[in-house]
Amino acid sequence: MQPPSSVHAPVLPAEVMSFLAVRPGMRVVDGTLGGGGHTRLLADAVGPDGLVIAIDRDPVAIDRGARELAGLPVRFAQANYCDLPEVLDALSIHAVDGVLLDVGLSSDQLADHDRGFSFDADGPLDLRFDPTEGEPAWRIVNRMKPESLADIIYEFGEERHSRRIARKIAAVREKQPIHSAREFARLVVSAIPRQHPPSRIHPATRTFQALRIAVNQELKSLRIAVERIPERLVPGGRLAVISFHSLEDRIVKQAFQNRQVWECLTRSPVEAGPEEVAANPRSRSAKLRIASRTMGFSAA
Numbered sequence: 001m002q003p004p005s006s007v008h009a010p011v012l013p014a015e016v017m018s019f020l021a022v023r024p025g026m027r028v029v030d031g032t033l034g035g036g037g038h039t040r041l042l043a044d045a046v047g048p049d050g051l052v053i054a055i056d057r058d059p060v061a062i063d064r065g066a067r068e069l070a071g072l073p074v075r076f077a078q079a080n081y082c083d084l085p086e087v088l089d090a091l092s093i094h095a096v097d098g099v100l101l102d103v104g105l106s107s108d109q110l111a112d113h114d115r116g117f118s119f120d121a122d123g124p125l126d127l128r129f130d131p132t133e134g135e136p137a138w139r140i141v142n143r144m145k146p147e148s149l150a151d152i153i154y155e156f157g158e159e160r161h162s163r164r165i166a167r168k169i170a171a172v173r174e175k176q177p178i179h180s181a182r183e184f185a186r187l188v189v190s191a192i193p194r195q196h197p198p199s200r201i202h203p204a205t206r207t208f209q210a211l212r213i214a215v216n217q218e219l220k221s222l223r224i225a226v227e228r229i230p231e232r233l234v235p236g237g238r239l240a241v242i243s244f245h246s247l248e249d250r251i252v253k254q255a256f257q258n259r260q261v262w263e264c265l266t267r268s269p270v271e272a273g274p275e276e277v278a279a280n281p282r283s284r285s286a287k288l289r290i291a292s293r294t295m296g297f298s299a300a
């Protein structure tokens, strides 16, 4: 069955395009194809003489992109963006003029009830971007020691009730293994004190985010990617990273402080303005940082 059309709105589109300074004929990588919004903008900017290499771990995003962006100068690769050098090798491309990473989860993944990303999904609590790789979240919550679960929920979700949630998981799974996303979201809600006034976000948001980051080893991928990308950028080539989590933003900020490799073009991160936030609430927590590869850097 064909995946439904994308419902994902790209964040900070004008800012990304202006900072990446993409011109006709350039070769650029979109390391996070998602719903294809940024890829389409990049493809229009590079034109028929240029190329966009669109990567995503999610095979559904790749299928959809190949269908919806047919006819544009785009090549697709189902891969982890930290394997960008291998993706370029397979296309016999040594270096590119720019790379975009818009990390995390897409609205399409959130809307797909079989993937477990949304709180009201009857489907299994899977949370993997690539469902053929690694361990689904439901298996982790059923097997991991409560102390380790609490650490993940605290570290990646910044959830102050992490220990209560982990204790509740341990108590519930003793009776019956946890399986669906909806069941898990209810469990989390029942474990934490009710907030007054109620929070803007669903009480299980931080816990889902933490498990998703752990299951997909998202911080590790980002750390490896920012380390490896300079080798495959032309001198002066630019890397733009949009992150949604303080731990991700810290990785990018610290990497860009290495002056031998990067000239940072954004002293503080670029954020969405009120109009974009009103139209696309996801953009509220987006932080964009851009740097260009220094002329002097040479890969080891």
Ligand SMILES: C[S@@+](CC[C@H](N)C(=O)[O-])C[C@H]1O[C@@H](n2cnc3c(N)ncnc32)[C@H](O)[C@@H]1O
Pocket (backbone or CB within 6 Å): 008, 009, 010, 011, 031, 032, 033, 034, 035, 036, 037, 038, 039, 055, 056, 057, 058, 061, 079, 080, 081, 082, 102, 103, 104, 105, 106, 107, 129, 218, 221, 222
């Ligand atoms: C926020 S969405 C990207 C949205 C996209 N920029 C657009 O305009 O529609 C993030 C996408 O990155 C993918 N992703 C996350 N981590 C990845 C990784 N390490 N390697 C490749 N793709 C990844 C997810 O599967 C998801 O489709």
